[in-house]
Amino acid sequence: xKVTPWEVEGKVDYDKLIKEFGTQxxxxxxxxxxxxxxxxxxMFLRRKFYFSHRDLNLVLEDYDKGKGFFLYTGRKPSGxxxxxxxxxxxxxxxxxxxxxxxxxxxxxxxxxFVFDRNTDWKxxxxxxxxxxxxxxxxxFDPDKTFIFKxxxxxxxxxxxxxxxxxxxxxxxxxxxxxxxxxxxxxxxxYPAYQxxxxxxxxxxxxxxxxxxxxxxxRIQRDVAESVGYKKTAAIHSRFLPPLQGVAGKMSASMADxxxxxxxxxxxxxxxxxxxxxxxGQATIEEHKKKGGNPDIDVSFQWLSILFEPDDKKxxxxxxxxxxxxxxxxxxxxxxxxxxxxxxxxHRKKREKVNLEKFMKTGKLAQKMWxxxxx
Amino acid sequence: xKVTPWEVEGKVDYDKLIKEFGTQxxxxxxxxxxxxxxxxxxMFLRRKFYFSHRDLNLVLEDYDKGKGFFLYTGRKPSGxxxxxxxxxxxxxxxxxxxxxxxxxxxxxxxxxFVFDRNTDWKxxxxxxxxxxxxxxxxxFDPDKTFIFKxxxxxxxxxxxxxxxxxxxxxxxxxxxxxxxxxxxxxxxxYPAYQxxxxxxxxxxxxxxxxxxxxxxxRIQRDVAESVGYKKTAAIHSRFLPPLQGVAGKMSASMADxxxxxxxxxxxxxxxxxxxxxxxGQATIEEHKKKGGNPDIDVSFQWLSILFEPDDKKxxxxxxxxxxxxxxxxxxxxxxxxxxxxxxxxHRKKREKVNLEKFMKTGKLAQKMWxxxxx
Numbered sequence: 086x087k088v089t090p091w092e093v094e095g096k097v098d099y100d101k102l103i104k105e106f107g108t109q110x111x112x113x114x115x116x117x118x119x120x121x122x123x124x125x126x127x128m129f130l131r132r133k134f135y136f137s138h139r140d141l142n143l144v145l146e147d148y149d150k151g152k153g154f155f156l157y158t159g160r161k162p163s164g165x166x167x168x169x170x171x172x173x174x175x176x177x178x179x180x181x182x183x184x185x186x187x188x189x190x191x192x193x194x195x196x197x198f199v200f201d202r203n204t205d206w207k208x209x210x211x212x213x214x215x216x217x218x219x220x221x222x223x224x225f226d227p228d229k230t231f232i233f234k235x236x237x238x239x240x241x242x243x244x245x246x247x248x249x250x251x252x253x254x255x256x257x258x259x260x261x262x263x264x265x266x267x268x269x270x271x272x273x274x275y276p277a278y279q280x281x282x283x284x285x286x287x288x289x290x291x292x293x294x295x296x297x298x299x300x301x302x303r304i305q306r307d308v309a310e311s312v313g314y315k316k317t318a319a320i321h322s323r324f325l326p327p328l329q330g331v332a333g334k335m336s337a338s339m340a341d342x343x344x345x346x347x348x349x350x351x352x353x354x355x356x357x358x359x360x361x362x363x364x365g366q367a368t369i370e371e372h373k374k375k376g377g378n379p380d381i382d383v384s385f386q387w388l389s390i391l392f393e394p395d396d397k398k399x400x401x402x403x404x405x406x407x408x409x410x411x412x413x414x415x416x417x418x419x420x421x422x423x424x425x426x427x428x429x430x431h432r433k434k435r436e437k438v439n440l441e442k443f444m445k446t447g448k449l450a451q452k453m454w455x456x457x458x459x
Numbered sequence: 460x461k462v463t464p465w466e467v468e469g470k471v472d473y474d475k476l477i478k479e480f481g482t483q484x485x486x487x488x489x490x491x492x493x494x495x496x497x498x499x500x501x502m503f504l505r506r507k508f509y510f511s512h513r514d515l516n517l518v519l520e521d522y523d524k525g526k527g528f529f530l531y532t533g534r535k536p537s538g539x540x541x542x543x544x545x546x547x548x549x550x551x552x553x554x555x556x557x558x559x560x561x562x563x564x565x566x567x568x569x570x571x572f573v574f575d576r577n578t579d580w581k582x583x584x585x586x587x588x589x590x591x592x593x594x595x596x597x598x599f600d601p602d603k604t605f606i607f608k609x610x611x612x613x614x615x616x617x618x619x620x621x622x623x624x625x626x627x628x629x630x631x632x633x634x635x636x637x638x639x640x641x642x643x644x645x646x647x648x649y650p651a652y653q654x655x656x657x658x659x660x661x662x663x664x665x666x667x668x669x670x671x672x673x674x675x676x677r678i679q680r681d682v683a684e685s686v687g688y689k690k691t692a693a694i695h696s697r698f699l700p701p702l703q704g705v706a707g708k709m710s711a712s713m714a715d716x717x718x719x720x721x722x723x724x725x726x727x728x729x730x731x732x733x734x735x736x737x738x739g740q741a742t743i744e745e746h747k748k749k750g751g752n753p754d755i756d757v758s759f760q761w762l763s764i765l766f767e768p769d770d771k772k773x774x775x776x777x778x779x780x781x782x783x784x785x786x787x788x789x790x791x792x793x794x795x796x797x798x799x800x801x802x803x804x805h806r807k808k809r810e811k812v813n814l815e816k817f818m819k820t821g822k823l824a825q826k827m828w829x830x831x832x833x
Contacts, residue, residue, distance in 0.1 A: 247569055253644050270627050270648050271624030274644050
């Protein structure tokens, strides 16, 4: 197993990750508190897709005391989005709805630029616009959400970036990110910018992200208090498994491991039927006799994580698959239908998105364009 | 001898420096060309105070061919200015007058901030304003000169900074600047910004500076062409010697080694009389008999470099001092009078400076605030 911000390899042992990264498990007590605030827990929480955290208890305390908190997530505009990219955004949207808090979404055009010497701003801007549309389509509150590109907002934050940067040594970035003699100075500086949205308010920040992104926030937690802000909290998810199997995570560089938001119904059906790793048996007869294994079946996992919110329906699917009553082809058909319905709705919402609201004219966006951070 | 951008120690062997740094000597041919353009060579050139260069021949060729060039200098706002700080600015002003070219003056507030963890923006801004007033008082063309603070202009240049930064490795900054594991990531990123004004125009840039600043421009010369600009040229001066002796250079941290622009006439007289290293003899009798040595006499050196532009008058002073006819006290009195006259005039001009012109409303400044660099 190898889990870094750039690489996830092998079957992931999530309990081991919690120990290695020094994070906390989301326990029943925490889930109860969130349930009180939300009436019903999101399926990501009920089904332990979000399983780990840092300081989530403090976030909920702050909320209960009326101090509030805010949310931060981001996207490196390096290509089109797949379903896996959308999951933290979907959860973030739910958190915003439940807690009514501000959300900052950083589009890290500068990160893409310094980590990929072959790209240019035109290409990056194309993906940035594409990605922002997909993100905004999820329905965030346009008066409580600010989406910005790093290089457009730089003047508002450069002094604060430097205040973080002067506290972070080369040794630290080497230890956290593995930078070495051949790393360029743009890459080495970039982590400072990534901490900044956690300081957009004096309240505590909560970052929903996959567990592999945790190292990024260690630097923030080292430095934040010395520049007058709170250590950020985080809530960590597992990985949505790639089609080919439950190990690793979806790879943007391997198109067929993922369902892209632009995949049409036929492509979706073909990909799921051809690639989605099956927990079923080799023949229908054998399957009916021995039953399938939903734990390693990617179609079942996707339904469980993302596409079948109804617990009873999911239990029934699991039961039938385990018993052999539900065939692999039938299970895949359920997923294909749900996936295509989701994608169709998503693309409709995407058409109606008003980017200006999130980036310039919404209440929070307006305020942010008048604010300068030191 | 030790010469780095941060430290100058010992008696400087300038011919050796030219070899070590790999620069070119300013030869008679080059001086003739400049003389043709200027009618009369500046005393800094006549007296070999500016002695070394990179690509100055190409700058003059570009000028002759009508391609033009531009000037760039800068200041880290870390405290008040002394006479030594002003010398490259005085020469830059002369070059602007002779060639009628644009000049960019970078105030590196970010550099100060990341290299000094104990300072804050308020302190830096105070010195920035103070320094800019002193610089602007030299009389640059307000429509051809743009003075800017790094953190105010950042949005206009951040994409280009990143384009430089992604081509500069940690190894390179280590070799050029001596950065190590404890250097902070702000320090490591900063050299990228310092290259940017050399790319404000597609023409060739000429940087007048003391020879110890040469390493800064090596990175620029490595990278410039790959991002679509010209390698910068430079013209290098010796150091104005500190009062205490002709070795080393004036130190901002040792107040009595320098004459500050705010020193009043009494202070100037006291400092020169008390500290200015003398090439004279121990007693008046001995001096009259053996004569003094102007080569190691700081008062004479200051007159020669900065305060006695008339070659004949200087020759006479040198002759009289060498023969013993001119006593050390008399030599010092000449310098004191010149110095105080210079300072008085400078402070008068300083009062009348219109900073807005250079920073916002002059022709070049206006254009720069409408320009974005990728």
